[in-house]
Amino acid sequence: MSLKLLSRLIVLMLAPTFLIVGCKAEAKPFRKKTFKVTGKVTVDGKEPGEPIQIGCTATSEEDKDPKHASLSQATCNPDGTFSFTTYVVGDGVPNGDYVLTFVWGQFSAMSRTYSGDKLKNAYKDPKKSEFKFTVKDQPLEVGPFDLKIPAGGADPTTLTQPSLSASDEENKPVVNRQSERGF
Secondary structure, eight states: OOOHHHHHHHHHHHHHHHHHHHHHOOOOOOOEEEEEEEEEEEEEEOOOOOOOOEEEEESSHHHHOOOGGOEEEOOOOOTSEEOBBBTTTTTEEESSSEEEEEEEEEEETTTTTEETTTTTTTTGGGGGGGEEEESSSEEEEEEEEOOOTTTTTTTTTTTOOOOHHHHHHSOOSSSHHHHHHHH
């Protein structure tokens, strides 16, 4: 057998293997079917004017599905309207029974995180939540959910970013020292 014929036989035998390996489709991640869930939240009967983070927690062990866990959440618009996201923006929530949690924190653009809660953690614990809904094979409009600022809580119209104290003013970084010295 000639070397030329042998090399052709090897190529013909290996070609199907390369085709099978090269055509293998990538596996898509598991996603539960979701249904659009929208709603509205108010604070003391008024639009919040700022984002409120809304958590969606499954209440039954069957709905929690640890093998295919999912996280559904929303952030309301200034007018209080929201749409839940599980996998992609606004896709909704899988079938199940849920409770809602609310946190009205102060957003830090620098760290891109929220801190504090203008609602004094009154709506943060899913075990104490009174706000419930069920998704069953169709889109759903929920709410409106009227949150109350607890006694001694913050007035949302007067909350502002913290101001610098005198000691903070002294310790702030100086960008252009020449301008401070009058040069």
